[in-house]
Amino acid sequence: MKKINLKKGLIKVLLISLITLLLVNSILTFLNGNIIVENNVLRERTELVKKSTSEIITDILHGADLGVRGYALTKNEKLIEPLTIVMHYKDSVFNKLKRQLEAEQYDTSDLEELRSSVNEYLALSNDMITMVRQDSVDKVIKILNEDRGYALWQKYKAFYEPLLTHEDTLNNEAQERYLTAVTNTRIIVIVLMLIGIPTLIYIMVRLSKDEKQLSRLLLKLDDQNRQYIFDSGTPLDVNDIDHVVENSIQNFQKANGFITNISAGNYSVEWEMLNDVNHSLNERNLAGNLIRMRDHLNQSKIDNERREWSASGLAELLALMQNQRNIKELGNIVVKYMVQYTKSNQACLFIEPVENDNTGKLELVSCYAWDKTRYINMTIGKHEGLVGQCWFEEEPILLAEVPQDYIQIASGLGNALPRCLYLAPIKSNDVIYGVLELASFNRFEQFEIDFINKACENIAACLFAVRITQKTDLLLSQYTDQIESLKSEIIALKERSEVL
The missing domain is CATH 1.20.1330 (f41 fragment of flagellin, N-terminal domain)
Structure with missing residues (x-):
């Protein structure tokens, strides 16, 4: 200096x-x-x-x-x-x-x-x-x-x-x-x-040297600008000082605008002039880092929204299932809520009957948006179809390509084949109580599958509680009937003894 x-x-x-x-x-x-x-x-x-x-x-x-x-x-x-x-x-x-x-x-x-x-x-x-x-x-x-x-x-x-x-x-x-x-x-x-x-x-020589030095400086400025900020892939005339400086200023303005949008929560913002042609040139500079930061923040936002969506859905489902004492009513609540919350098109709930434990059969207790006449008195045994296979293996099944003869979704526009089918075992503490089947025109994403699996665990816990309640009510009813029968016998014996 x-x-x-x-x-x-x-x-x-x-x-x-x-x-x-x-x-x-x-x-x-x-x-x-x-x-x-x-x-x-x-x-x-x-x-x-x-x-x-x-x-x-x-x-x-x-x-x-x-x-x-x-x-x-x-x-x-x-x-x-x-x-x-x-x-x-x-x-x-x-x-x-x-x-x-x-x-x-x-x-x-x-x-x-x-x-x-x-x-x-x-x-x-x-x-x-x-x-x-x-x-x-x-x-x-x-x-x-x-x-x-x-x-x-x-x-x-x-x-x-x-x-x-x-x-x-x-x-x-x-x-x-x-x-x-x-x-x-x-x-x-x-x-x-x-x-x-x-x-x-001397001045002419100095000006000539300064011109060469300026050219080197502009070339270095352009190289540094491309290396550390953004490279459009388009060559510049390094002898045009206005063009080189203006290009550097524009890149700083793009970076400032990009950061401003991200700080405001706009994760859909794009870096102007960044395309598939010059994408590989901007992987390690500021533009590439900002794009990765945007994607990371956007993914974090999506993950948070999905976690909130899942937590909110589970809380609402638990609130709906509380104080339910009837499996049929519980099933209707479950399938309706699961279809609406996951934006599916059809759902059915298969439960092992309470009074017939270990019978090897699952009973359709509730369905939503399906042709109900198809499932009247419907039962499925182990190894029978996808439901029986899910019940037997106690593992979820995701079917992205639904067979033509499996099911069709009925609507005002006619019947259509679903694009995705998901079956989840209703299981808690290694005890399986049934299978929940969901069909949708859209493919289930992983966070939706995780929600369905977690929801099935909560459904299993509620089913367990309802079944205990029903068994208790059944035993209490039997006990009451026995007491009433004993009372009747005692009264009858007492009357005979008085006659004698």
């Missing part, structure tokens, strides 16, 4: 450094662009300043000299035109130059002095034109020989040279700023390349 955190921290530091360098490079590129623009603007402005300054000599002074000298030699009025033009735009030249210098915050006092000198020289030029018109050529030549233009040139030079130095200084400073910005940008680019390229390579 610590190693992973260190790698993540290193990647973050490298990315932050790379982003910082890109940001600095962008800022410097922007500033450098501004410097270039400013430098170009400054160059254009200095060139305009130089040009405007040159116009004082090239246009104004030279124009004035050209007009004066040409007119003085030829007296041609057209040759005065250069001077006339100069007089019209001289102020615009000086005003433009003043604005340019003020924009650079340059002192314009020398410019104003130069303007005054130029205006004086132009005024002199106009005077010389007037002199020529007045035929005072000698005066004009004298003035020209004085070369007053040279003095003006000296003033111009005194103004121009410092200005030129100033403009060159501005250009040099701008150039230095530009070169400094370019150098800084190059340094940043070099550092960016030195850090950025290894960083990108």
Whole structure:
């Protein structure tokens, strides 16, 4: 975990450094662009300043000299035109130059002095034109020989040279700023390349490793999910992280829903997508264990219900048989209750007669839902049919395939052959009192058979008690008859003795 955190921290530091360098490079590129623009603007402005300054000599002074000298030699009025033009735009030249210098915050006092000198020289030029018109050529030549233009040139030079130095200084400073910005940008680019390229390579390698690690993790997650939770048997694309994670979440949701249903007592719940095809794949995982737990709980519930059913049935049967003193009535109660409680269709009860013990015959004392005329005065001996065999062997008989000529169940729909037949000996303390026979359209399950056998033991105990009661009543009746007979004989003897 610590190693992973260190790698993540290193990647973050490298990315932050790379982003910082890109940001600095962008800022410097922007500033450098501004410097270039400013430098170009400054160059254009200095060139305009130089040009405007040159116009004082090239246009104004030279124009004035050209007009004066040409007119003085030829007296041609057209040759005065250069001077006339100069007089019209001289102020615009000086005003433009003043604005340019003020924009650079340059002192314009020398410019104003130069303007005054130029205006004086132009005024002199106009005077010389007037002199020529007045035929005072000698005066004009004298003035020209004085070369007053040279003095003006000296003033111009005194103004121009410092200005030129100033403009060159501005250009040099701008150039230095530009070169400094370019150098800084190059340094940043070099550092960016030195850090950025290894960083990108490292990140690409790291991402490739992380992708492979993620693929292995997703594959392991899918394998663990199938091994320990649920395996649908359908392969997944382990490169699709959403699909793998969603499948794991769905399996947890299935497990949670399954457990919730079981905890609520719903043992019929099924695990979604579990079928015969993938059943063998889920025998040892959570899905298989939950299915077995569900089946175990369901079986426990069924067993408890069957035990409760059996205990309740035996208690009800005992309550019905209590205080019964007649075997016929007891038999009717028994067969009716056993048919209804076990949901059978027919039943009959064969009992060894009380007054004929050890006769080797069983007597049909009660039946339910059978054709009663068939069993009037019906008796069965040992080894006779299934009843006689059950009586002789003292063991129950379960017949799942009833012979066609055995019995048929009568109903409103007609006569039908039962699917299952069960005969149980009525026995208690190794003494057999008869046989109970049940017929049903449904096969008797083991818990029903256990109930019937237990019920037969209780029936045997009640039969024993009823038989004892009947024998006691019979002996008491015989004893009473004997007493009454003795009383009659004593009275008769007493009467004869009185007569004698």
